[in-house]
Amino acid sequence: MRAEFQRAGTIQELRTKGRLVVRGAHRPILIIEDQGQLFALDNRCPHMGFPLDRGSVEDGILTCHWHHARFDLASGCTFDLWADDVPTCAVELRADEVWVQPEFGRSDAAAYWRQRLEQGMAHNLGLVIAKAIQGQLAAGVSPIEIVRQAALFGARNRDGWGTGMTILTAVGNGLAILPEQELYLALFHGIRRVAIDCDGEAAARQRFSLSSRPSPAALKRWLRSWAAVRHREAAERTVLTAIAVGAPLAVLAELLIAAETDRVFADGGHSLDFINKSFECLDLIGWQHAADLLPSVVGQMVAARGADEATEWRQPLDLVALCANASVDLAAAFAAGRDRGPWLENTELAQTLLGDDPGTIIAALQAAASEGGSCADLGRSLCYDLARRTSTTIGKQHITSSPTAMRCIRS
Numbered sequence: 001m002r003a004e005f006q007r008a009g010t011i012q013e014l015r016t017k018g019r020l021v022v023r024g025a026h027r028p029i030l031i032i033e034d035q036g037q038l039f040a041l042d043n044r045c046p047h048m049g050f051p052l053d054r055g056s057v058e059d060g061i062l063t064c065h066w067h068h069a070r071f072d073l074a075s076g077c078t079f080d081l082w083a084d085d086v087p088t089c090a091v092e093l094r095a096d097e098v099w100v101q102p103e104f105g106r107s108d109a110a111a112y113w114r115q116r117l118e119q120g121m122a123h124n125l126g127l128v129i130a131k132a133i134q135g136q137l138a139a140g141v142s143p144i145e146i147v148r149q150a151a152l153f154g155a156r157n158r159d160g161w162g163t164g165m166t167i168l169t170a171v172g173n174g175l176a177i178l179p180e181q182e183l184y185l186a187l188f189h190g191i192r193r194v195a196i197d198c199d200g201e202a203a204a205r206q207r208f209s210l211s212s213r214p215s216p217a218a219l220k221r222w223l224r225s226w227a228a229v230r231h232r233e234a235a236e237r238t239v240l241t242a243i244a245v246g247a248p249l250a251v252l253a254e255l256l257i258a259a260e261t262d263r264v265f266a267d268g269g270h271s272l273d274f275i276n277k278s279f280e281c282l283d284l285i286g287w288q289h290a291a292d293l294l295p296s297v298v299g300q301m302v303a304a305r306g307a308d309e310a311t312e313w314r315q316p317l318d319l320v321a322l323c324a325n326a327s328v329d330l331a332a333a334f335a336a337g338r339d340r341g342p343w344l345e346n347t348e349l350a351q352t353l354l355g356d357d358p359g360t361i362i363a364a365l366q367a368a369a370s371e372g373g374s375c376a377d378l379g380r381s382l383c384y385d386l387a388r389r390t391s392t393t394i395g396k397q398h399i400t401s402s403p404t405a406m407r408c409i410r411s
Helices: 011-017 109-122 126-138 143-156 163-174 180-198 216-228 232-244 249-260 266-285 287-293 295-303 319-336 346-353 358-370 375-390 396-410
Strands: 006-010 020-022 029-034 037-042 056-058 061-063 070-072 091-094 097-100
Touching: 006 011, 006 020, 006 029, 011 020, 011 029, 011 097, 029 097, 037 091, 109 126, 109 143, 109 180, 126 143, 126 180, 143 163, 143 180, 143 266, 143 287, 163 180, 163 266, 216 232, 216 249, 216 295, 232 249, 232 287, 232 295, 249 266, 249 295, 266 287, 266 295, 287 295, 319 358, 346 358, 346 375, 358 375
Parallel strands: none
Antiparallel strands: 006 097, 020 029, 029 037, 056 061, 061 070, 091 097
16 A cells, blocks of 8 residues: 655755655655756665765756766666666645655566566676565565576577576575575575676577477487587477477487487586586476577587597597496396395495596496496485595596496496
């Protein structure tokens, strides 16, 4: 419910003093007469809170004297985007008295702050982004809806998946467990990083699906072929076609992961991680946005160099050949150990994965599988191994042994 108008003073007092400052519902209100019109604005500069009654007015423009931010008196809109807009409120002249409605409000606060977030991200303005997030939360917008807005902005305004999108997705995954007092800060850091990634970058080009309805098998063959020859446009159109024909989520996942894993440990695993994170992001914001998000990971996937193209994977041992040969044996080991669980040797296997000898690592993986270890069990050991690596100084041999284990487990 809107607040009632309150008396601010006489028009003569306003003209004598040059401006009036009255108490508002939450913040002081500045009232100014300029060129025969009355204006009422928040007295705090939206940049850093300097009192605007100590500023100056010329030609319908209010200037803050701290950082020289300038504002349109009639609307409160800033001419300097880094400063943000000044909220305004209604003001009337009744006979010779000035009356003001002492609260700042908008008919649709959620829509306003949504627009401000879009503008803040477009210009990479941390202050505007921060205020827009807080404004949306205060207007009752759900945190996941704010994540959705930022994710779609990132997908459309950067030609490829960036680190910011990964951070934003991680924030989205943690929303349910974050304390309320930390929710706002997490959203800000995730969204600001997306804005940083998009700043000065080329926007994503819009591509379209094919008009036919190929089978999932054909789409899978095509995508693997386009990835092999690094034909990005064809790969993106294939993915968009899979989405357009209503391919189930499992089919979309298999389509991308099959093409990605044709190259051994491509791009050090980053392009696979981007694909995985895009799936997580769509789980959060809704798979109806797949056509916006999934093309953003195709460019990296197609361009990624596989470890099989790197000398260190070929010398002094041909790790690619070792892994390829082990894949057949590992599949047989999983089949043999399927009913032998539970398998509980995760710590011991992780210790072996830290070793230097690829042959020993492969043998340990095969033994674990034959003794009842599942793919998930081996994956847990690998994750534990990787977590330990991040806290210690590791040599080059350790760096190459972990991809060996990862390739075997993936196969």
